[in-house]
Amino acid sequence: MAEIQLPYLLFVGDEHQESNAKTAFGVRQWRPEACTGQWNLPGGTVDTGLPKLTPAEAVARGARSLLIGVAPVGGQIAQHWIPAICEALEAGLDIVSGMHTRLGSVEVIRDTAARCGRALHDVRHGMRQFPVASGVPRAGKRLLTVGTDCALGKKYTALALTRAFQAEGLAATFRATGQTGIMISGAGVAIDAVVADFVAGAAEWLSPANEPQHWDLIEGQGSILHPGYAAVSLGLLHGSQPDAMVLCHDPRRTHIDGYEGFAIPPLDEVMHLHLLLARRTNPAARFVGIALNTSKLEPRAAEALLATTTERHSLPAFDPLRSQLKPVVQRALAL
Amino acid sequence: MAEIQLPYLLFVGDEHQESNAKTAFGVRQWRPEACTGQWNLPGGTVDTGLPKLTPAEAVARGARSLLIGVAPVGGQIAQHWIPAICEALEAGLDIVSGMHTRLGSVEVIRDTAARCGRALHDVRHGMRQFPVASGVPRAGKRLLTVGTDCALGKKYTALALTRAFQAEGLAATFRATGQTGIMISGAGVAIDAVVADFVAGAAEWLSPANEPQHWDLIEGQGSILHPGYAAVSLGLLHGSQPDAMVLCHDPRRTHIDGYEGFAIPPLDEVMHLHLLLARRTNPAARFVGIALNTSKLEPRAAEALLATTTERHSLPAFDPLRSQLKPVVQRALAL
Numbered sequence: 001m002a003e004i005q006l007p008y009l010l011f012v013g014d015e016h017q018e019s020n021a022k023t024a025f026g027v028r029q030w031r032p033e034a035c036t037g038q039w040n041l042p043g044g045t046v047d048t049g050l051p052k053l054t055p056a057e058a059v060a061r062g063a064r065s066l067l068i069g070v071a072p073v074g075g076q077i078a079q080h081w082i083p084a085i086c087e088a089l090e091a092g093l094d095i096v097s098g099m100h101t102r103l104g105s106v107e108v109i110r111d112t113a114a115r116c117g118r119a120l121h122d123v124r125h126g127m128r129q130f131p132v133a134s135g136v137p138r139a140g141k142r143l144l145t146v147g148t149d150c151a152l153g154k155k156y157t158a159l160a161l162t163r164a165f166q167a168e169g170l171a172a173t174f175r176a177t178g179q180t181g182i183m184i185s186g187a188g189v190a191i192d193a194v195v196a197d198f199v200a201g202a203a204e205w206l207s208p209a210n211e212p213q214h215w216d217l218i219e220g221q222g223s224i225l226h227p228g229y230a231a232v233s234l235g236l237l238h239g240s241q242p243d244a245m246v247l248c249h250d251p252r253r254t255h256i257d258g259y260e261g262f263a264i265p266p267l268d269e270v271m272h273l274h275l276l277l278a279r280r281t282n283p284a285a286r287f288v289g290i291a292l293n294t295s296k297l298e299p300r301a302a303e304a305l306l307a308t309t310t311e312r313h314s315l316p317a318f319d320p321l322r323s324q325l326k327p328v329v330q331r332a333l334a335l
Numbered sequence: 336m337a338e339i340q341l342p343y344l345l346f347v348g349d350e351h352q353e354s355n356a357k358t359a360f361g362v363r364q365w366r367p368e369a370c371t372g373q374w375n376l377p378g379g380t381v382d383t384g385l386p387k388l389t390p391a392e393a394v395a396r397g398a399r400s401l402l403i404g405v406a407p408v409g410g411q412i413a414q415h416w417i418p419a420i421c422e423a424l425e426a427g428l429d430i431v432s433g434m435h436t437r438l439g440s441v442e443v444i445r446d447t448a449a450r451c452g453r454a455l456h457d458v459r460h461g462m463r464q465f466p467v468a469s470g471v472p473r474a475g476k477r478l479l480t481v482g483t484d485c486a487l488g489k490k491y492t493a494l495a496l497t498r499a500f501q502a503e504g505l506a507a508t509f510r511a512t513g514q515t516g517i518m519i520s521g522a523g524v525a526i527d528a529v530v531a532d533f534v535a536g537a538a539e540w541l542s543p544a545n546e547p548q549h550w551d552l553i554e555g556q557g558s559i560l561h562p563g564y565a566a567v568s569l570g571l572l573h574g575s576q577p578d579a580m581v582l583c584h585d586p587r588r589t590h591i592d593g594y595e596g597f598a599i600p601p602l603d604e605v606m607h608l609h610l611l612l613a614r615r616t617n618p619a620a621r622f623v624g625i626a627l628n629t630s631k632l633e634p635r636a637a638e639a640l641l642a643t644t645t646e647r648h649s650l651p652a653f654d655p656l657r658s659q660l661k662p663v664v665q666r667a668l669a670l
Contacts (some may be wrong), residue, residue, distance in 0.1 A: 133563040193532070200563055261472075
């Protein structure tokens with residue numbers, strides 16, 4: 001795909017519920033230096049704490065792209081957003097969207113972008129073709145976050161670990177596999193939108209050969225345990241050829257979300273299954289930590305759980321947003 | 336997808352090498368009753384043993400579709416085939432193709448089909464959208480052929496077993512997951528062309544709820560062991576929710592074809608891994624046989640190998656094209 005041009009102006013439309021602007025808040029949290037400001041339409045009240053700017057003002061401060069930071073109902077482009085998107089194109093911004101509807105499918109957006117020479121990025125959709133995976137080992141180190149289910153912290157864990165590696169002075173790159181991750185990093189592959197034959201190949205492309213001591217921190221997707229998404233997870237696992245894995249889990253979740261009959265097995269069984277599969281493309285694959293989402297637990301209960309988990313599995317257990325991550329980095333470096 | 340209309344006129348073009356007409360020979364072998372005749376262009380010598388007919392003659396004998404039974408170099412439509420394809424449309428035939436190039440991308444073919452009210456089937460490509468898999472168990476019995484690699488008999492095994500089940504008076508349906516299988520059965524899903532998120536959902540759709548004693552014999556794809564295609568195989572495995580599996584193997588193959596570093600593990604390890612994964616969506620999943628492709632072995636060596644394999648794994652080992660399949664059917668019925 002064409003590289004996304006940073007920094008962003010965050011478009012939050014006429015939204016007034018923060019929960020509908022998760023994308024804007026996620027990018028604001030993880031890439032504050034990539035956010036010039038936010039743009040509310042009349043009636044909108046969402047506040048990310050950034051300066052409120054029009055497209056023209058944002059361009060004057062260096063913004064390169066308008067990021068659609070709100071999720072419209074049904075993933076479609078709201079009619080009253082179309083003039084706003086065109087105004088941003090006219091002002092000189094590319095558009096970055098994670099909506100189901102492709103930007104270019106709206107004629108006036110497509111025509112305005114062409115006339116102004118601006119790029120339209122639909123990060124939810126496949127933006128290029130990939131080869132079938134080669135399985136050939138490549139230089140550099142890779143850590144993949146894997147999970148017991150969807151939506152329990154694989155992206156945040158990979159982002160937090162990227163910071164932790166960099167804080168130790170190590171060369172480390174976050175590799176995004178979903179739309180919010182792509183928006184945060186400005187690059188990546190929406191891996192679940194890739195045709196099944198090419199998922200592992202896309203994962204190989206995403207974390208290419210690198211310096212021997214460089215670490216890619218790869219955002220996991222779905223779960224090997226998920227009856228719907230395991231194919232995505234396995235292709236990503238095989239193509240990533242991880243040296244290190246971190247298992248992400250929400251301790252309050254006993255079953256796959258929305259799939260009653262599908263209990264989450266004990267964590268040691270889950271890790272055993274991942275190792276069996278991962279070692280097909282990297283015989284040296286190991287777990288280096290367990291990330292627990294303890295956001296809904298009292299601090300003392302969270303600490304106790306992390307201590308028990310660390311002891312039971314002889315691996316550093318941590319909360320990516322609460323804990324020191326140095327033990328995980330050290331564990332990975334010791335491999 | 337729209338159902339393919341049978342029987343076929345097999346188009347073998349100006350081909351004179353049998354090996355380039357595998358599709359025609361496969362359909363001829365497995366669905367002889369669905370083949371009205373073959374059509375050679377001037378200079379073509381491939382002979383499937385069927386009557387040589389023009390499209391008009393074939394229509395007069397009941398043919399409904401022209402099947403492109405030869406694989407052109409690069410999967411593209413040869414220029415000099417285009418008038419022939421249009422002649423078939425004019426004569427009243429639909430067109431069924433497994434080529435990379437979509438039939439409808441050739442303007443004169445698209446226009447002629449529209450004018451004549453004929454259907455164009457591109458079986459290599461996804462022809463419909465699928466939901467994410469539900470994981471919900473459904474009535475009816477399912478057998479999935481799985482393999483240690485690609486291209487070693489998973490389709491033939493499923494076809495041969497379908498015949499064997501039917502020979503015992505059982506209700507049984509072959510479910511195609513690849514283009515040749517789809518051409519043979521007239522329906523199915525090219526599972527490797529499905530977007531990764533929906534592979535398991537497509538597999539659920541392919542073998543829907545049925546009578547409790549009805550068997551679906553599902554054509555496997557790729558291999559869980561394959562560094563490029565495992566995602567496809569796992570999605571198909573999860574969505575198929577097989578009660579029974581048959582492991583297909585080529586005893587002369589020690590490594591994944593074209594992937595030097597990827598040895599094929601011992602068969603009991605391969606079956607263990609499949610059971611671990613299959614039991615996520617069907618806890619009762621079992622192996623009921625091992626299909627060995629012994630076509631390159633002397634009959635006596637083949638017999639000895641089948642006997643040894645049967646004994647070692649306590650499962651009927653068989654060659655789908657040489658052996659009695661009744662023991663496998665009985666094993667499945669005994670589950």
